[in-house]
Every structure is written in structure tokens, then in C-alpha cells.
Amino acid sequence: MxxxxxxxxxxxxxxxxxxxxxxxxxxxxxxxxxxxxxxxxxxxxxxxxxxxxxxxxxxxxxxxxxxxxxxxxxxxxxxxxxxxxxxxxxxxxxxxxxxxxxxxxxxxxxxxxxxxxxxxxxxxxxxxxxxxxxxxxxxxxxxxxxxxxxxxxGPPPRFIENLDDIQPARDLLRHRRKYFIGVLDPCASIEFARGCPWDCSFCSAWTFYGRSYRTRSPQRILEDLERIREPGIFIVDDVAFVQEKHGYEIGEGILKRGIRKEYYLETRGDVLLRNKDLFRFWKKLGMKYMFLGVEAIDAEGLALHRKRISLGKNFEALEFARSLGITVAINLIADPSWDRERFEAIRQWCLEIPEIVNISVNTPYPGTESWRTESRSIQTRDYRLFDIQHAVLPTKMPLAEFYGELVKTQQILNKKHLGWQALKGTANIVARHLMHGQTNFLRMLWKFNSVYDPALQLADHARPVDYEMSLPPPPEEHLRPVTLYVHEGRGRRGRDLSDTVEAFVNETRMGNPSEEL
Ligand code: SF4
Missing domain, CATH: 3.40.50.280 (Cobalamin-binding domain)
Structure with a gap:
């Protein structure tokens, strides 16, 4: 066919x-x-x-x-x-x-x-x-x-037997040089592991895979890496290097085969702190950028997202990431209940730290626990607004003011990282890219104001809606997470983790540790 x-x-x-x-x-x-x-x-x-x-x-x-x-x-x-x-x-x-x-x-x-x-x-x-x-x-x-x-x-979805069975058909994609992330331009994507063993209430990465975690063999990963022509590599795993041994095996193979790339990865603060030597090793291999899921900067915000990692740990993780001498990006989740003071406090904090900060808006999604437990009512049925850049829950401030504060905060962060000062620091990178005809990164630097505009964001709410999404059922106090799964959960045997790592995950995940998921 x-x-x-x-x-x-x-x-x-x-x-x-x-x-x-x-x-x-x-x-x-x-x-x-x-x-x-x-x-x-x-x-x-x-x-x-x-x-x-x-x-x-x-x-x-x-x-x-x-x-x-x-x-x-x-x-x-x-x-x-x-x-x-x-x-x-x-x-x-x-x-x-x-x-x-x-x-x-x-x-x-x-x-x-x-x-x-x-x-x-x-x-x-x-x-x-x-x-x-x-x-x-x-x-x-x-x-x-x-x-x-x-x-x-029909019958329930099935997993592929083994992640090693299929290598991505990279040759089928046209315009390969259009892919980038920040200064990694051009950049290819690769998968080391799939799924997530944690169970954060606002996330559907784990519910999709039935809280399973599977790894590709280092051998197949290395073969895939060797086939990639792009110098930049985005590791797509939701949490990189959960299983330390796997990270070492891949890294040692990279060394042995002399593969030279620059890497971007995402991980959790507690995984970073647990595997410091591994991340130091990957710094030597070419890890240049790291995205850390911090999500909130105060205990109240963290409690809201039920992450069982203490605030101290998050800051400790940031300190350690800085000490590696790599570029670190973090994400903060702005809640629609935020007022001017809260935005101002966030702006001040963000200006004090060297990290790249991205702000997204707290958005309950189908497939997450929040979708079924959030007591605030969803304000729109327009799918297009569920892009974590719009407010779909009631805002405390008038909506126009909320967007005004949000965009003002994003502008300040953008200027901090992508403005003239930062551009001076990235001049070499830009020049190198231009020499190779790579303009994705340069274009990115100047696009911000045409995309982020409070008036445009507000106007998005007034667009006619052709397709209305279904709203969640009434909030449930005792939701059974397995009812959210797309793939059936296999419990412990579905997670390719050592017993020690499984125990660590259980200590740090949000849900009830005695509940077998
Ligand atoms: S650690 Fe939490 S937020 Fe990150 S992918 Fe896993 S479940 Fe989602």
C-alpha cells in the first residue's frame, strides 16, 4: 500500500x-x-x-x-x-x-x-x-x-515487543536541516528509553504507557547515533538517565566509537543529584544543555503539583547543574490564580539566576490526574487554547491583565537570554550557523514579539470554535490512576529498572507508594 x-x-x-x-x-x-x-x-x-x-x-x-x-x-x-x-x-x-x-x-x-x-x-x-x-x-x-x-x-493497544526492533526511518524526512533546539542547529532527535516510572498529577507521559519504563539496548542506540549526520542531538526521553547503568553503557560506547555530538537532555532534579558522576561523564561526552523540571519555586507551588522533591533539592540540583558549566533551562508553571505580586516575584527571581527560564500556564489535560480532580471549571472547549500558553482555568485577575503579566514576564526572560547582551555571547554560534546556512537559531532570536502578544492571546479566546472538546466528568476525590492508562499497566515487570532504582522512584513519586501501579 x-x-x-x-x-x-x-x-x-x-x-x-x-x-x-x-x-x-x-x-x-x-x-x-x-x-x-x-x-x-x-x-x-x-x-x-x-x-x-x-x-x-x-x-x-x-x-x-x-x-x-x-x-x-x-x-x-x-x-x-x-x-x-x-x-x-x-x-x-x-x-x-x-x-x-x-x-x-x-x-x-x-x-x-x-x-x-x-x-x-x-x-x-x-x-x-x-x-x-x-x-x-x-x-x-x-x-x-x-x-x-x-x-x-477494538482490542486494547499493544506495545511493540522490543524497542530495538525498529530504527527510525530518518531518510524518509525531507528538509532535515530545519530541526533545531536553541543553539543546537541543526539537531536530530533520539530515544534512549520510553515511558516514565513517576506519576505526576499534571502529566500524561506515565498514564499513556501504563507507568512502564523500557530501554533500548546501548548497541542499537549507538548504531542509530552513528547514522545521524546532524551535530546536535536532542534526547527525547521524558527523564534522562533514570537507570544510571544504562547511561554509562551508552556513554562508554560513544567514547569507544569516537562519536562526537552535542547533546540536549531533560531530567529531574533528584535524578541529577543521584547520578552526579554520570552527568559529569556526559558533560565530557558533549552534553551542552539540560532542561530541569522545577515547575515552581515555592513550597506552595510545589505542593500544588505534588512533586515529592523538596524545594531544597530543586535548588541543590540547579547549583549542581550550574557547576557542570552547561546551559540549564527550567520551566515554571504559572497558575491562573497568580496575581501581579506573584508575577513580579517570579520576574525578580528569574533575573537573579543564570538559568534560562520558560514559563508555561497550568493546563489540565485529558489523560492526567489533574483533568479528573481539578475542582476549578474549565473555561473553554477550544482545543487550540490547550497549548500551555493560554489560560483555560479561571484567572484571578481579569484575563487581559493575566496575559499582560504573563507576556511581560516572558519578555523579560526573553531579553535576558535572547536579547543583545545574550546575542553578544552567542555571536560565535550565530556566525558558525550562518556559514553553514543554518538560520533557524538566528530567526528564533527575533521572532518573539511577533508570536507573544497579550492582545493576540486574548483575541484567541474569541475565535469561533468549530470543534468543542468534551469537558471532564465531575471531579473525583479518589481517582484510581489505572483508569487513565492507555496501555495496560504491567506493574513492576513493566519497568526496566533495578530494584534500587525502583525503590528510589517509589520514594519520590507523588502517588501512594503502597499502591501497586
Ligand atoms: S517525572 Fe513527572 S512530569 Fe516528568 S515525565 Fe515523569 S510523570 Fe511526567
Whole structure:
């Protein structure tokens, strides 16, 4: 079959700071190609709708799959599905990915018959079965694991047997030099491990995978790394180097094979403090940037997000990261209940520290515990506002003032890191990029004001809403987390962790440690 996999357009945040290689799309493409299908990929982060429509009109794929990892992309994908149906007639049209897995029924409802199914869970595990079932007759689609059709749910989603089985089809992606994160430009993405063993209430990374944690073998990771031409590498793991031994094995292989890259990774403060020597080792290997999940700077805020890491630990982790001599970025979550004083305090604090600070807005999502326990009522049913840059919960200040304060804070942080002073410091990097024709980073430096504007953010709330998302059921006090899972939980055997690391995770996770998840 001719199979086209599509990544939707960029969101507000990705218009500025990063544009990541769509690894999930490449894995999906690899699985289908390995099974003998003719596969193409299109990434609308770097191409546009006209390119897409031209491609489907010329190539006429038999199946088109849309990757939906962000709720805010859903209206765009639904419109594209309807348009594609008009052009391709009887082709198989489906969606999959992280967000689609949590709102499959809603997506099918919005598509009004134009979408055949949603594939929940890991797409690369079931895409081949789906394509084969479709060629045997549309009725057979409902037997594929993870499939939801307008008629109902099929068998539960399945995991791929082994993460080593599929290497991403990087060669299928056009415009490879368009991907970057900060100064790592161009930058490829790679996966060392999948899933997260923690259970933060505001996050759906763990509920999607049934709180499992699986690793790729160092051997396959090294083969993949050696094939990557880009000098920058974004390690996509939600929490890098949970299992210290795995991090050492990969690092030693990098040394032995003489692989020279620059790395960006994300981790938790407590993992960093627990594995200091490992992170020092990775600094020597080329780790340049680290994103630390701090989320809030006071005990009240941390308690709100139920992270069982003390404030002292967060600051200690920041100190240690600084001592490594790498660039550290942190994220703070602005709550809609914040007032002017709170924003002012945050601005002051951010100016006092050397780290890059990003601010996002507290947004409950389908698939998270917060979605089912948040007592404040959701103020909008517009998917496009669920992009962590808009307020979907009631704000304490009038909404216009909230955005005014939010953008003012972001502007100050932006000037601190991306303004003239910082640019002086990055002049060498910019010059090097320009020599190689890489302008993603330079363009990023000047885009801020055209994207972040309080008036535009406020106006976004007044746009007509074609597709209304379902609101959560009434808040539950004693929610059973397993009811949120996309993939069935396998308990302890689903986590590729030593007993010591499992115990550490249990001590630091938010939920009830005696509850087996
Ligand atoms: S540590 Fe918490 S926030 Fe980070 S990926 Fe895991 S569950 Fe999500």
C-alpha cells in the first residue's frame, strides 16, 4: 500500500524555541516500510497545507495517518481529514499519537464519518496490522489492537515487543536541516528509553504507557547515533538517565566509537543529584544543555503539583547543574490564580539566576490526574487554547491583565537570554550557523514579539470554535490512576529498572507508594 504519515503544523511555543524532528512519524514509517509498504512522510512544521494537498493529489496514497501529539492540533487535523476524504475518496484515514489516544471518541465525532479510526497507543506496534486489515476489508479494522472506530473500541493497544526492533526511518524526512533546539542547529532527535516510572498529577507521559519504563539496548542506540549526520542531538526521553547503568553503557560506547555530538537532555532534579558522576561523564561526552523540571519555586507551588522533591533539592540540583558549566533551562508553571505580586516575584527571581527560564500556564489535560480532580471549571472547549500558553482555568485577575503579566514576564526572560547582551555571547554560534546556512537559531532570536502578544492571546479566546472538546466528568476525590492508562499497566515487570532504582522512584513519586501501579 502507499502510506503517507503526516505531522501537523507548529504550535505557538515551537514557533520560537525549537522545532523537533518528528521521531514518532519516522518510527511509524519504518514499521510500515519494513513490512513492504511504500511510505512517505510529510511534516507540516516545515511544509504547508498546499504542499500536503499537492502531495496527496499527485501521489494518491491508499492510507493517510495523522500524528496527534498535542491537543491544540486537533482542529487542524480534523479539517485536513475532511479535505483529504474529499480528494482521496475511499482511502484509509486515521489518527494516532499521544493526545489522539486520550480523546479518540471525540476526534471521530468531530470528523463526522471522514475518519475511519483512531489508533490508540504505540502506533508502530499496530500500524502494519491496521494497513493489512484495511486491505482485507474495512470491517476487519475493528479487530486491530488499539483501534477505535465510530462503532466502538477494538482490542486494547499493544506495545511493540522490543524497542530495538525498529530504527527510525530518518531518510524518509525531507528538509532535515530545519530541526533545531536553541543553539543546537541543526539537531536530530533520539530515544534512549520510553515511558516514565513517576506519576505526576499534571502529566500524561506515565498514564499513556501504563507507568512502564523500557530501554533500548546501548548497541542499537549507538548504531542509530552513528547514522545521524546532524551535530546536535536532542534526547527525547521524558527523564534522562533514570537507570544510571544504562547511561554509562551508552556513554562508554560513544567514547569507544569516537562519536562526537552535542547533546540536549531533560531530567529531574533528584535524578541529577543521584547520578552526579554520570552527568559529569556526559558533560565530557558533549552534553551542552539540560532542561530541569522545577515547575515552581515555592513550597506552595510545589505542593500544588505534588512533586515529592523538596524545594531544597530543586535548588541543590540547579547549583549542581550550574557547576557542570552547561546551559540549564527550567520551566515554571504559572497558575491562573497568580496575581501581579506573584508575577513580579517570579520576574525578580528569574533575573537573579543564570538559568534560562520558560514559563508555561497550568493546563489540565485529558489523560492526567489533574483533568479528573481539578475542582476549578474549565473555561473553554477550544482545543487550540490547550497549548500551555493560554489560560483555560479561571484567572484571578481579569484575563487581559493575566496575559499582560504573563507576556511581560516572558519578555523579560526573553531579553535576558535572547536579547543583545545574550546575542553578544552567542555571536560565535550565530556566525558558525550562518556559514553553514543554518538560520533557524538566528530567526528564533527575533521572532518573539511577533508570536507573544497579550492582545493576540486574548483575541484567541474569541475565535469561533468549530470543534468543542468534551469537558471532564465531575471531579473525583479518589481517582484510581489505572483508569487513565492507555496501555495496560504491567506493574513492576513493566519497568526496566533495578530494584534500587525502583525503590528510589517509589520514594519520590507523588502517588501512594503502597499502591501497586
Ligand atoms: S517525572 Fe513527572 S512530569 Fe516528568 S515525565 Fe515523569 S510523570 Fe511526567
Amino acid at each position: 502507499r502510506f503517507l504519515a503526516v505531522h501537523p503544523s507548529p504550535l505557538m511555543y515551537t514557533k520560537i524555541y525549537l522545532r523537533l524532528e518528528p521521531l514518532g512519524l519516522e518510527l511509524l514509517g519504518a514499521a510500515a516500510r519494513n513490512a513492504g509498504h511504500d511510505v512517505r512522510l510529510i511534516d507540516l512544521q516545515v511544509e504547508n497545507h498546499t504542499d500536503y494537498l499537492r502531495l496527496i493529489s499527485d501521489w494518491k496514497p491508499d492510507a493517510v495517518g495523522f500524528s496527534v501529539n498535542y491537543l491544540a492540533n486537533i482542529p487542524e487535523v480534523i479539517d485536513l481529514v475532511k479535505e483529504t476524504r474529499r480528494i482521496l475518496g475511499k482511502a484509509l484515514l486515521f489518527a494516532g499519537g499521544h493526545s489522539a489516544s486520550f480523546v479518540a471518541g471525540d476526534m471521530l465525532r468531530h470528523a463526522e464519518g471522514a475518519m475511519d479510526c483512531v489508533l490508540r497507543g504505540e502506533g508502530e506496534a499496530s500500524v502494519v496490522s491496521l494497513l493489512e486489515a484495511w486491505s482485507g476489508g474495512p470491517d476487519r479494522v475493528s479487530l486491530v489492537p488499539g483501534v477505535v472506530t465510530p462503532a466502538g473500541e
